[in-house]
Amino acid sequence: MAKLEIVCDGHPTLKKQAKSIRKMTDEMRLLADDMVETMLCSNGVGLAGNQVNRPVRIITVMHAQDDVRVYINPRILKFSKEVQYGDEGCLSFPLLYGTVCRADRVTVQAQTLDMKKVKLDAEGYLARIFQHEIDHLNGITFTERAEPDTFYTITRKEYEEDIEDGEAPEDTSSGDKEASQPADDSSQAG
Numbered sequence: 710m711a712k713l714e715i716v717c718d719g720h721p722t723l724k725k726q727a728k729s730i731r732k733m734t735d736e737m738r739l740l741a742d743d744m745v746e747t748m749l750c751s752n753g754v755g756l757a758g759n760q761v762n763r764p765v766r767i768i769t770v771m772h773a774q775d776d777v778r779v780y781i782n783p784r785i786l787k788f789s790k791e792v793q794y795g796d797e798g799c800l801s802f803p804l805l806y807g808t809v810c811r812a813d814r815v816t817v818q819a820q821t822l823d824m825k826k827v828k829l830d831a832e833g834y835l836a837r838i839f840q841h842e843i844d845h846l847n848g849i850t851f852t853e854r855a856e857p858d859t860f861y862t863i864t865r866k867e868y869e870e871d872i873e874d875g876e877a878p879e880d881t882s883s884g885d886k887e888a889s890q891p892a893d894d895s896s897q898a899g
């Protein structure tokens with residue numbers, strides 16, 4: 710496995726509509742492995758193909774600390790009417806945070822690495838990760854969703870200290886980046 714370069718703000722691939730994956734190949738399996746490693750090395754809780762400059766419909770999602778799953782062609786079938794507000798960060802915007810309103814629960818349809826269809830319900834924090842990552846596949850970043858007056862940045866030093874500590878910056882909640890809140894509320898999602 711290898712750590713891939715994560716593309717950042719301003720990179721054109723972040724704006725691209727990612728392509729569906731029709732067939733599982735060795736190349737795609739390798740990409741999945743590398744994305745998992747890249748996400749874990751970066752202290753992230755989610756990663757989308759676009760972010761490693763591969764605009765294909767693949768995401769990695771941390772369901773729990775030792776439970777990272779790969780989803781192919783994920784799609785949100787249903788958004789709850791109830792919403793949640795929370796601060797999000799993104800591995801492609803390393804120092805930036807903002808408050809994003811998301812559906813509290815989503816129903817996601819996707820395929821596994823064996824291309825088997827799966828459907829799952831996610832709520833709270835996990836639902837937020839799915840919405841953030843699937844947005845990436847549609848060329849949308851959290852900066853387009855965040856409430857305009859809620860953006861804040863941390864310093865590079867704070868960021869690096871957080872990576873070293875294996876901890877999230879204080880007061881941050883979700884998105885790609887490791888959060889202060891554990892992802893344990895995801896246990897009902899399958």
Ligand SMILES: [Zn+2]
Nearest residue numbers: 799800801885
């Ligand atoms: Zn992101």
